[in-house]
Amino acid sequence: MLRNYVFMSQAHSIEMGEGMSQTVLKMEGINKSFGDAKVLKNVHFDLEYGEVHALVGGNGAGKSTLMKIMTGVYILDSGKIYVNGEETVISKPLDAKNKGIGMIFQELSLVQTLTVQENIFLGNEIVKNGFRDIAAMNKKTKEVLDKLGIEVDPDTVVSELSVGMSQMVEIAKAVSKDAKILVFDEPTAALSDSETERLFEMIQQLKKEGVSMVYISHRMNEILRIADRITILKDGEHVVTEEIKNMTLDKIVSYMMGGSSGGGHKFEWVERDYDENAPDVLTVEHLKINDKISDISFSLKPKEILGFAGLMGSGRTEIMETLFGLRQKQGGKVYLEGKEIEVKNTKQAVKEGFALIPEDRRKEGLVLMHSIAENGVLPILDRLTKHKVFLDQKRANQLVEENMKQLNIKAEGIHQEISLLSGGNQQKVVIAKWINSNPKVMMLDEPTAGVDIGAKGEIISIIREYADQGHGVLFVSSELAEMMAICDRIITIYDGKITGEISRRDLKTEEELQNAIQKSE
Amino acid sequence: MQSKKASKKKFQISKFTVYIVLVVVFIFFSIVLRDKGFMSSSNLLNVLRQTAMVSVMAVGGVFVLGAGQIDLTVGSNAAMSAMLASLTLQATNSIILALIVGIAFGIGVGAVNGLLVTKLKLPSFLATLGMMQVVRGAAMWITNTAAVPITNMRFNKIFGTGYIGPVSVLIIWTIVFYVVAFIVFNKTPFGRYTLATGGNEQAAGYSGIKVNKIKMLIFMISGALSAFAGIMYAGRMQSGRYSFGDGDEMSVIAAVVLGGAAMSGGTGSIIGAFAGSLLMGIISNALVLAGLSSAQQKLINGAIIIFAVALSNIVQKKKTN
Numbered sequence: 084m085l086r087n088y089v090f091m092s093q094a095h096s097i098e099m100g101e102g103m104s105q106t107v108l109k110m111e112g113i114n115k116s117f118g119d120a121k122v123l124k125n126v127h128f129d130l131e132y133g134e135v136h137a138l139v140g141g142n143g144a145g146k147s148t149l150m151k152i153m154t155g156v157y158i159l160d161s162g163k164i165y166v167n168g169e170e171t172v173i174s175k176p177l178d179a180k181n182k183g184i185g186m187i188f189q190e191l192s193l194v195q196t197l198t199v200q201e202n203i204f205l206g207n208e209i210v211k212n213g214f215r216d217i218a219a220m221n222k223k224t225k226e227v228l229d230k231l232g233i234e235v236d237p238d239t240v241v242s243e244l245s246v247g248m249s250q251m252v253e254i255a256k257a258v259s260k261d262a263k264i265l266v267f268d269e270p271t272a273a274l275s276d277s278e279t280e281r282l283f284e285m286i287q288q289l290k291k292e293g294v295s296m297v298y299i300s301h302r303m304n305e306i307l308r309i310a311d312r313i314t315i316l317k318d319g320e321h322v323v324t325e326e327i328k329n330m331t332l333d334k335i336v337s338y339m340m341g342g343s344s345g346g347g348h349k350f351e352w353v354e355r356d357y358d359e360n361a362p363d364v365l366t367v368e369h370l371k372i373n374d375k376i377s378d379i380s381f382s383l384k385p386k387e388i389l390g391f392a393g394l395m396g397s398g399r400t401e402i403m404e405t406l407f408g409l410r411q412k413q414g415g416k417v418y419l420e421g422k423e424i425e426v427k428n429t430k431q432a433v434k435e436g437f438a439l440i441p442e443d444r445r446k447e448g449l450v451l452m453h454s455i456a457e458n459g460v461l462p463i464l465d466r467l468t469k470h471k472v473f474l475d476q477k478r479a480n481q482l483v484e485e486n487m488k489q490l491n492i493k494a495e496g497i498h499q500e501i502s503l504l505s506g507g508n509q510q511k512v513v514i515a516k517w518i519n520s521n522p523k524v525m526m527l528d529e530p531t532a533g534v535d536i537g538a539k540g541e542i543i544s545i546i547r548e549y550a551d552q553g554h555g556v557l558f559v560s561s562e563l564a565e566m567m568a569i570c571d572r573i574i575t576i577y578d579g580k581i582t583g584e585i586s587r588r589d590l591k592t593e594e595e596l597q598n599a600i601q602k603s604e
Numbered sequence: 605m606q607s608k609k610a611s612k613k614k615f616q617i618s619k620f621t622v623y624i625v626l627v628v629v630f631i632f633f634s635i636v637l638r639d640k641g642f643m644s645s646s647n648l649l650n651v652l653r654q655t656a657m658v659s660v661m662a663v664g665g666v667f668v669l670g671a672g673q674i675d676l677t678v679g680s681n682a683a684m685s686a687m688l689a690s691l692t693l694q695a696t697n698s699i700i701l702a703l704i705v706g707i708a709f710g711i712g713v714g715a716v717n718g719l720l721v722t723k724l725k726l727p728s729f730l731a732t733l734g735m736m737q738v739v740r741g742a743a744m745w746i747t748n749t750a751a752v753p754i755t756n757m758r759f760n761k762i763f764g765t766g767y768i769g770p771v772s773v774l775i776i777w778t779i780v781f782y783v784v785a786f787i788v789f790n791k792t793p794f795g796r797y798t799l800a801t802g803g804n805e806q807a808a809g810y811s812g813i814k815v816n817k818i819k820m821l822i823f824m825i826s827g828a829l830s831a832f833a834g835i836m837y838a839g840r841m842q843s844g845r846y847s848f849g850d851g852d853e854m855s856v857i858a859a860v861v862l863g864g865a866a867m868s869g870g871t872g873s874i875i876g877a878f879a880g881s882l883l884m885g886i887i888s889n890a891l892v893l894a895g896l897s898s899a900q901q902k903l904i905n906g907a908i909i910i911f912a913v914a915l916s917n918i919v920q921k922k923k924t925n
Binding site: 434 | 787791792793795796797799800803804806807808809810811812813814870871
């Protein structure tokens with residue numbers, strides 16, 4: 084895989100004077116493919132001493148892949164990495180750690196059952212005469228925590244900490260290992276407002292200490308506030324690197340879309356025909372899910388495709404999960420075809436006529452070790468019986484055979500194991516399984532994530548077709564191009580509140596939608 | 605494409621492993637032990653008779669492992685149910701009542717297991733490990749470890765010592781349970797729900813399946829079948845003893861895993877479990893015929909369990925690669 088590249092410039096030890104900006108990390112000509120898919124194309128990226136460098140792009144832009152190469156999770160196909168001017172090979176996470184590069188993960192990497200001190204020194208214990216020197220480690224832990232202004236007892240077990248505090252400890256852990264470069268991946272997604280403020284204070288503190296930081300986020304307000312520079316990627320290519328003071332929200336959004344509006348979008352919006360005055364298939368009034376997500380009201384007409392647009396963590400997934408009985412609502416009313424319903428569990432939700440195509444098809448959507456036939460009829464087994472007792476295997480198989488034809492599922496046959504199918508085909512099985520249950524309201528959460536472009540188009544037409552048959556569809560996607568292509572109406576959500584509603588007809592460009600999502604009021 | 609085909613083939617081989625091993629072992633012993641009467645029809649029926657109790661418990665084991673759980677109470681549950689059934693017979697001489705009391709107790713133990721797993725969120729291994737001790741202790745305590753003789757010969761005949769033609773009632777009962785379980789496991793939605801729960805609990809929940817209800821039910825099924833196995837023990841030995849089924853939980857797991865179930869859940873086969881329990885029965889029978897001491901038999905039986913689990917792991921690894 085690793086091709087030899089002839090590299091011409093001799094970028095050895097860049098001597099920099101005191102006070103001048105100094106490049107601590109430089110990535111040049113980075114290429115990376117997974118199978119046939121090229122995810123990074125000749126990307127370059129650099130990081131200066133003590134700066135916060137935002138890394139921005141849509142889904143599939145390559146941000147995470149680039150950072151995973153930097154932290155040794157993935158190995159680059161070709162390209163060069165320089166740390167402090169020295170060419171470096173990073174082929175495993177330990178290499179990155181040794182070079183002072185640390186990553187603050189979205190899913191925290193602390194051991195929940197150990198204490199703060201034990202976590203901070205995990206794999207790095209201070210040992211005296213063959214025993215752990217607890218006093219010395221406690222002292223050092225205190226020092227690090229004090230330096231960062233984290234108020235927590237080193238003896239606290241991590242599972243007792245809040246998400247925000249866990250994240251602080253995670254940062255402390257990286258800093259204690261003399262990390263000079265820190266990567267933050269969506270650090271505020273799970274934080275409350277005050278925790279976010281605390282995080283920002285800490286980032287300022289780290290800057291003073293000379294730590295350089297990469298900050299990945301979809302929240303532009305945060306980036307405009309704390310970043311020094313910004314690099315924007317799109318479809319695996321570098322678009323621009325710019326000082327943040329020369330940037331505005333509009334500009335960033337426009338760069339993310341590829342410079343001009345509408346460029347590169349494969350999906351065309353077609354005005355769909357549905358009766359806007361028909362009685363609602365679904366009405367939701369003042370739905371309250373938790374303290375953050377509340378006062379959610381909307382309605383859905385038959386044949387309508389309604390989109391929920393918002394950032395990760397804005398509450399779009401939770402709304403669907405609540406309607407589907409995976410969460411209990413704390414207040415508000417839900418009407419299905421005008422009749423008020425109380426959905427207590429998923430079984431009842433399915434019975435009432437809801438379907439949810441979940442965000443994570445491998446974890447939540449499918450039993451991977453079972454066949455297409457078995458997965459395809461799982462929600463409706465009780466309807467596929469003879470004499471109400473025995474499974475009608477023949478009918479079940481026929482149904483799945485039909486699904487495979489209609490949805491163009493590519494496999495060796497209905498008895499093939501799901502885990503052997505491609506992502507797109509797996510997702511089609513999830514959709515088939517729910518079409519078979521013939522729901523009145525089909526909810527789809529990121530149905531095209533990790534699906535190749537061909538299957539994406541197919542999935543969008545399948546959804547349209549299902550709506551055309553007179554059903555209501557709720558649609559969530561982080562890919563705005565997709566929402567623009569499929570939705571008749573889009574509701575924007577920010578931090579658990581509905582902030583607006585746009586008819587697709589009035590929406591001219593993706594930028595308009597992106598701007599609407601970023602607005603908190 | 606090639607790798608896809610290869611892994612598919614391997615998967616199918618794994619399904620048939622137990623039958624192939626069974627045939628190979630059978631042929632091996634029928635040659636080696638031909639002078640010791642291994643192949644005589646009376647010996648073969650004897651194997652079936654001896655394995656009947658474990659076979660019946662293994663039926664429940666398929667549901668339990670299929671749902672991704674484990675049930676260690678089966679052996680002690682059989683013992684306590686046998687004790688209760690014999691005490692009921694002693695007191696009332698009513699076969700029906702003895703049956704009801706024994707099986708109701710078995711279902712009760714299963715329900716407690718289920719509640720511990722679903723409500724208190726204990727891992728099934730720990731929940732049933734504890735319950736195993738509790739129930740075994742109860743069986744010892746109830747008569748102060750004394751055996752309870754059963755004088756009702758009709759009970760003994762129906763559940764243990766009787767024959768229909770040359771075939772022991774123990775074998776008949778075994779066949780009955782396997783036929784019913786085969787239908788329930790393969791032909792009803794419940795069988796599918798069980799495997800879906802074990803294969804991916806979260807996805808099953810997202811598909812509108814009440815996974816906790818499924819878990820409760822599989823433990824109760826396992827409890828009922830263990831209790832019936834206990835009644836078979838009681839009929840065969842014409843008494844209730846606290847020591848019935850000692851170590852059967854391990855035999856059951858080995859039989860079910862040999863029969864194609866994964867410890868991690870989501871797979872399993874009723875017929876395979878029968879073949880698995882038969883395989884273990886044939887091996888113990890052959891070891892006895894070969895004149896091995898009980899110490900040597902124990903040693904080899906342990907090796908078989910390791911072999912069973914290793915096989916299941918290797919096959920699974922190949923599948924996921």
